[in-house]
Amino acid sequence: MSEPIDIQVPPSDTPVKAKTLLNKFNDVRALTMHIVLPLQAEDFVVQPVVDVSPTKWHMAHTTWFFEEFFLAKLSDGYKRFHPRYAFLFNSYYESVGERVLRPNRGNMSRPTVNEIKKYRQYVDEHMRELIPRLNNESLQLLELGLNHEQQHQELMLTDIKYVFGHNPLFPVYDEHFEETPNRKTESGFVGIDEGVYEVGFEGEGFHFDNERERHKVYLNHFEISKSLVSNAEYKEFIEAGGYQDPRYWHSDAWTWINENKITQPLHWHRIDNKWYRYALSGLEVIDGNEPVTHVSFYEAYAFAEWTGMRLPTEFEWEVASDQFDWGLRWEHTNSAYLPYPGFLKPEGAIGEYNGKFMVNQMVLRGSSIATPTGHGRRTYRNFFHPHLQWQFSGIRLCKK
Numbered sequence: 001m002s003e004p005i006d007i008q009v010p011p012s013d014t015p016v017k018a019k020t021l022l023n024k025f026n027d028v029r030a031l032t033m034h035i036v037l038p039l040q041a042e043d044f045v046v047q048p049v050v051d052v053s054p055t056k057w058h059m060a061h062t063t064w065f066f067e068e069f070f071l072a073k074l075s076d077g078y079k080r081f082h083p084r085y086a087f088l089f090n091s092y093y094e095s096v097g098e099r100v101l102r103p104n105r106g107n108m109s110r111p112t113v114n115e116i117k118k119y120r121q122y123v124d125e126h127m128r129e130l131i132p133r134l135n136n137e138s139l140q141l142l143e144l145g146l147n148h149e150q151q152h153q154e155l156m157l158t159d160i161k162y163v164f165g166h167n168p169l170f171p172v173y174d175e176h177f178e179e180t181p182n183r184k185t186e187s188g189f190v191g192i193d194e195g196v197y198e199v200g201f202e203g204e205g206f207h208f209d210n211e212r213e214r215h216k217v218y219l220n221h222f223e224i225s226k227s228l229v230s231n232a233e234y235k236e237f238i239e240a241g242g243y244q245d246p247r248y249w250h251s252d253a254w255t256w257i258n259e260n261k262i263t264q265p266l267h268w269h270r271i272d273n274k275w276y277r278y279a280l281s282g283l284e285v286i287d288g289n290e291p292v293t294h295v296s297f298y299e300a301y302a303f304a305e306w307t308g309m310r311l312p313t314e315f316e317w318e319v320a321s322d323q324f325d326w327g328l329r330w331e332h333t334n335s336a337y338l339p340y341p342g343f344l345k346p347e348g349a350i351g352e353y354n355g356k357f358m359v360n361q362m363v364l365r366g367s368s369i370a371t372p373t374g375h376g377r378r379t380y381r382n383f384f385h386p387h388l389q390w391q392f393s394g395i396r397l398c399k400k
Contacts, residue, residue, distance in 0.1 A: 014136050021142050022131045028146045028153075029124055031372065032059060033117075035156050038173050044113045047106025048166055051390060052159045057089065057105045060116045062149040063123045064089035068096060069141060069349075071123065075130050081122045082111070093349045143206050144350070150372040157280070157370040162390050165267045165278035177280040179369055179392070180290040180328060186226040189399060190323040194221040197319045200340055201379040210354045211379045213342030217315045222398050224312055226324045228331070229303065229395040232288030234295070235275060237303050238264055248305040253298035256387050266294035266389035291394045293329050297362045297386035300332040300395045309397040310334065314363040314381065316398065321365070321378045329394025330364040330382055337361040337383035361385055368392035 036044070036055055044056040053061075064085060071078045080086070088108065090099035100108070111119070134142060164171050200214035201207040243263045246254050256262065264270075267278040268286070275286045295303070304310050312320070314335035337358055345355035361383040367376030370392050384391060 014134075014139065015132070017136070017139050018132050018134055021139055021146070022128065024146055025124075025127060025131060025142070028149050028372075029120070032062065032149060032153055032156070033120075035153055039160070041113055043160070043163065045106060045109060046163045047103075048163060050103045051388060052162045053102075053155070054106050054108075055156055055160060056113055056116055057108075058152045058156045058159070060085065060089040060111075060119060061091055062152050063116075063120045065145050065148055066127050067123050069145065070130060070134075070138070071126050074134070074138060075126060078126060081119050085111075085119065093352050096349050141350070144353075147206060147208075147375065150375045153372050154368070154370045154375075158390050158392065161267070161278070161280055164280075170278055170283040172282040173280040175281050179279050179281070179293070180287075181369065184325065185289070186324065188226055189223040190226055190320055191223045192219065192221065192316070192320050192323075195219065197315070199315050199318050199379070201377075207377070207379065208354060208381070209343065209346065210337075210339070210358075210381050213340055215341045219316060219319060222312070222316055222320075224316060224320045224324070224398045225396050227396075228291035228329060229397065230288060231277075231286050231290050231292050234265065234292040234303060234395075235286070235288065237306050240306070242302060242306050245306075248302040250298060250301065253302065253386070256298060262299075265292060265299065268294075291329055293368075293392050293394050294389045295332075295393060295395060296389045297332050297384075299389070300393075301334070303395060304397055307397065308400065310400050312396065312398045314365055317365045317396070318378055324396075326366040327371070327376060328369055329366070329392050330368050331366045331394055331396045333363045333365055335363045337363050337381070357383065364391075364393060 036059065039055060044059075045054050047054050047057075067080065068086060068090075072080065086096070087098055088100055088111075090096055091102075092099075131142065160173055164173055196216050196218050198214055199217055201211035202214040242248060243257060249257065265277075269276045269278070269283070276283055277286050278284075300311060311332055311334040314333040317331065317333055339355070339358055343355070345351045346353075362385075364382040364384065365378075365380065367380065368391070382391075384393075
């Protein structure tokens with residue numbers, strides 16, 4: 001959720017960089033259309049809650065980004081596909097212009113899905129002509145745009161799952177979609193020595209501005225689990241009355257679970273005295289060995305309190321992350337989403353990408369099975385409000 005920073009590409013290498021990014025542009029744009037293949041027309045428009053955007057909106061918004069920041073500014077004589085699409089599909093860029101409010105994205109039955117597909121084709125054709133002519137600075141912005149669409153590809157999967165998972169028919173999105181591919185599960189804890197460590201992005205390659213500047217942090221000795229909390233372990237918390245015991249919950253969290261009648265992770269269902277969960281492959285009996293998912297920060301913190309352990313800070317997670325397997329679930333940390341020392345918010349609309357969200361949100365680290373290949377890295381800082389459950393989020397614990 002930011003601009004690319006300091007991708008150093010010598011001018012002589014710009015044509016090579018342009019060719020590489022043109023290939024990536026084609027791949028990323030094609031993956032979005034692959035994700036929506038299982039959907040029917042009615043599936044594209046639904047917005048059951050404010051945090052879930054319609055699939056059709058994701059398809060159009062990621063297209064608007066390229067039209068707004070590239071074609072409208074850098075392509076001479078370019079004619080916008082539709083004069084009102086900038087209003088319909090701007091997300092939160094206040095400096096760009098007015099927009100449809102987020103809760104109202106699902107109210108737009110028009111433009112149709114077919115019209116959005118034509119919009120994507122139109123913009124893609126013009127972008128393919130423009131990309132070979134871009135200078136180094138614009139190529140950096142293009143790489144941001146591609147990573148931006150990859151973020152929306154993950155959001156599309158989580159939003160589709162929310163829509164399908166709240167349908168009484170529990171429709172199957174893809175019977176072959178594996179939410180927990182077979183991976184080696186390790187037991188025990190990793191000990192990390194007390195000391196001063198460097199965290200944050202350093203080196204070549206794309207990264208978001210919230211990963212900079214690389215800086216030193218002091219860490220006390222800690223021990224972090226090699227494995228994520230499993231469904232079976234979390235089920236013990238539920239059945240022990242964890243959701244009914246205020247001792248484990250933050251005050252805001254206790255209000256949230258009681259006002260919203262939260263008694264289990266999102267997509268869990270108790271049917272005929274047996275636990276099921278909705279997955280993108282359909283309604284399934286819960287596998288106790290799989291890592292729990294779709295838990296909020298509030299729930300992760302309460303579970304940790306119940307076990308007598310704690311959540312890692314984001315710095316502890318980053319320092320220890322080469323000692324365990326990660327990538328199945330976004331992992332909750334006990335760190336508020338704040339700027340690193342030396343963080344500078346860029347000028348203009350791109351400055352709205354990350355900096356203005358650095359309040360009232362918590363950091364998650366790693367990636368998930370919904371994250372596009374090649375999009376995750378150890379320094380990636382994802383962030384959400386502490387009550388949100390709908391991402392593929394899980395729990396890794398530290399000893400107190």
